[in-house]
Amino acid sequence: MGGTYFAVCLSGALLGAAAQAQDIDDQQAVDESQRSNEIVVTAFKRAETLEDIPASISVVSGEALNEGAIASLDELSKRLPNVTIQQGAENNFIFMRGAGSGVNEGFEQSVGLFVDGVYLGRSRQFLAPFLDIENVEVLKGPQGVVLGKNTTAGAINITSTRPSYNFEGFALARYESETELRSFEGAVSGPVGDNVRVRLTGKVGWSDGFFTNSASNEEEVSTDLWLLRGSLEWDATDRTTVYLKIEGGAFDQSGVNSQISILGPGAETLGALTPTRNDPSFGGGIDSQRSLLTFRNNAAFGLPVAPARYNDERDNTETFNAVVSIDYELDEATITSVTSYSSFDMDRVFDSDYGPLPLIVVDTPGGEFSQISQELRVASEGNDTVEYLAGLYAQNQSFEITRNEHVAGSLLGFTDFSTFRTFSQDVRAFAAFGQLIWSVSPSARLRAGLRYSYEEKDARVRYDILPFLSQSAADALGAATPEVQTSTALGLVPTPQKAENDSYSDLSPSLSIEVDVLDDGLVYASIARGFKSGGFSEQITSPNSVFSFDNETALTYEVGTKLSLFNDTLRLNAAAFRTDYNNLQVTAFNGLTFDVGNAAESRAQGIELDGVWSPSELFEIGGAVAYLDSKFRSFENAPTIAGTDGVQDLSGRPTLFAPKWSGNIFLGLNKPIGDVELFTRLEATFTGAQFYQLDLDPADRQSSYSIVDLRAGATFMDGGLELSVIAKNLGNKRAKIYSFDVPVFSGTHGAFVNPPRTFVVQLEANF
Secondary structure (H helix, E strand, O other): OOOHHHHHHHHHHHHHHHHHHHHHOOOOOHHHHHHHHHEEEEOOOOOOHHOOOOOEEEEHHHHHHHOOOOOOOHHHHHOOOOEEEEEEEOEEEEEEEOOOOOOOOOOOEEEEEEEEEEEEEHHOOOOOOOEEEEEEEEEEOOOOOOOOOOOOOEEEEEEEEOOOOEEEEEEEEEEEEEEEEEEEEEEEEEEOOEEEEEOOOOOOEEEEEEEEOOOOOOOEEEEEEEEEEEEEEEEOOEEEEEEEEEEEEEEEOOOEEEEEEEEOOOOOOHHEEEEEEEHOOOOOOOOOOOOOOOOOOHHHHOOOOOOOHHHEEEEEEEEEEEEEEEEEEEEOOOEEEHHHEEEEEEEEEEEEEOOOOOEEEEEEEEEEEEEEEEEEEEEEEEOOOEEEEEEEEEEEEEEEEEEEEEOOOHHOOOOOOEEEEEEEEEEEEEEEEEEEEEEEEEEEEEEEEEEEEEEEEEEEEEEEEEEEOOHHHHHHHOOHHHHHEEEEEEEEOOOEEEEEEEEEEEEEEEEEEEEEEEOOOEEEEEEEEEOOEEEEEEOOOOOOOOOEEEEEEEEEEEEEEEEEOOOOOOOOEEEEEEEEEEEEEEEEEEOEEEEEEEEEEEEEEEEEEEEEEEEEEEEEEEEEEEEEEEEEOOOOOOOOOOOOOOOOOOOEEOOOOOOOOEEEEEEEEEEEEEEEEEEEEEEEEOOOOOEEEOOOOHHHOOOEEEEEEEEEEEEEEEOOEEEEEEOOOOOOOOEEEEEEEEEEEEEOOEEEEOOOOOOEEEEEEOO
């Protein structure tokens, strides 16, 4: 059904394109200057045009993100085949070509995120990734040589808008109907002297969410965001440029966009244990209706009164980021220094049973992260037969987290108890890298690169059982107490402090050859290796829990072409790839918590196609499609379905977040009428069936589906003012964007659900 729906949208768009093409006036000549504008990519530490890079890269401008009201990475990923970024129960998931990281605070992503040249390995380090940016570059496949740190599956490179030489700015107001989002953002920029330019950017926003919690009679998820950024660019000398950026903000969230999607045998009676506790709306589904209670009404259930912080779910984050970049130009090269500091504090409370009883509440009262990094590199100017890039990188990270889990066992006939876990990890990383580009002939180039990486990690973890609602390790109980006996029977066993350290090293090479074809085209072939260091698990629940995990590596082969045809009116890109992963870092739910380990081997292979035809400034049509075959090659001791004993052989079965087919198509029309320009854009995206949990439980599988968005509006005053209306999910399609097992109740599953049909109104002024 989803594929048919997508085909209908595709056919309709193509028919519209044909009709529009017939109506184009022959006198509407193509704006040659517009077409000569080349997309510049900076992810590889030097400015190169998109068409000249031998890799699969998608680039989206900040202007395009604003036009589509795309404010988050997960919204962007829906428009990029073979890329999945979704909110999960604990953290965000970032997967490319069927590879990514699981649920564990000890993990960093397999897809590296870089903002203004700085590696940010945790999603909480960036609250509003698309605020006032120049563009975002999405690179698929291992990017180990130049980008390095934890890029076995790919990388996302975001570039903020720099201060301008002339006075300018913008103001943008946005309202969303279903969530009642109200957001305001803007920037002012310009010179403050002959050699200094500054830019000040800010954003505030509030929303009420699209979920209804029938147990509390509240709308969820409500959010509150503010972010302030200041940047400065200083021409210190004729050869030296200094860039400084400082930003800070806070994001507060109440509630979670999840609900019980499938009721298992043990959970069907939860909504009707007694008439006073009955909630008639409690049941499985993906209808944005949840029935969930934390510990707000404990007395009504015969439980001790809980601290006020457990009255509601919350997820609060405060961040601070700073970067200083210095470029010093030599006669034939540029030396660059990038120094950065990043930190966040988190405070989270959520209901882990996802149902109408105050049964399990997870509290993370303290989570602190800090990172300092330094990169020093030198790059040639790019005018010689041999170009070079060489650099050194160093990083220090510190992370501490405290987690309480409060279990009201008396509601199910056993003793109430609480758990207390502390985890800390220090990371020291060093790397040296280099790349050569040799112009073998005027039309052929050979790229060779190498990166050496070394990391040291020290980790400590402790796990205690406490009296119910206790929040201090000082209250830890002995083995003879009813609380410890109950928890032990459930597999939650006190664990004295573990302290371990380890070091990891790797040599990651890359090699590619590229040949210019036609007037403005490229064909290439490449091979590259990626590396992600091992580490330590935060989710220890017994002395027998796996504490450490090993390195993850990837080896990828790719061939592709980039073509610009018909006087640059048609751009086509194609890539075929195969990536072999060894020791994939994975997590699997065991019925109570997540086990950590390394899968044996997997292979992802496929084809990606994208293109856009722009015969006129008034019309364009484009799209992308990807085929992906991502499977475990060897995984004989894989976890079985949660709640059952033993293991299963998943060799030959699909990996997570790996739809066989995904794609999108869009049609854009512009029509000037006097001083006003009308515009509209229709876009349809298609996502194939995929699994969300490592045990490949069919209950955690989402079938294929399509989403259609429509944008229409007008610009006034030569583009200085723009009013637009955007209909997201026009067909009101409901789908699980993530699915998981609910603790304790075997066979019960929860799901995060995509937003329903939503209308967005936004007004932007540029000056």
